Amino acid sequence: ITVHDLQGNYLYANQKTFDMHGYSKEEFLARNLHEIDVLPSAALIEEHIKEILETGEAQFNVEHYRKDGTSFPLEAFVKATKWEEQTVLLSVASDVTERRRVEEELRKYREELEALVSERTSELESKTNNLQEVNTALNVLLQKKEADKKIMEDRFVTNIGSLVLP
DSSP: OOEEEOOOEEEOOOHHHHHHTTTHHHHHHSHHHHHHTTTTTGGGGGHHHHHHHSSSEEEEEEEEEOOSSSSEEEEEEEEEEEEETTTEEEEEEEOOOOHHHHHHHHHHHHHHHHHHHHHHHHHHHHHHHHHHHHHHHHHHHHHHHHHHHHHHHHHHHHHHHHHOOO
């Protein structure tokens, strides 16, 4: 949770914010939003502030620098409010590093699963085609068998007829 003025000067932040960023309270409050926001989200600060002032609140994803220079993604919910007679922005932000890691893992699993499904579908289509060919061949054989049976019956009747009626 943070509160900063429209120029990005921090007026308040909770301990979780200090911990996430790796700063002491004094170090963090001496920073400006422009110093900890990573590009391209830093380039959008003015646009976000304008949106918040127009609508009263906004939600967006940003990326912040830690004290050690590494960065991490945040999902921010920001609302315009009053603080000691000035308009300020109250922000509740969550570190979404783990969520993004899980989403990436799920994306990879989904891609692997889609590849497996595609491979299996291809195999099944091939087997279906093979079975259709076998079925066609069996139908031809059955028709041939019926034709041969008819020929055999005709010959049998003819042979019996010649034996009985000389």
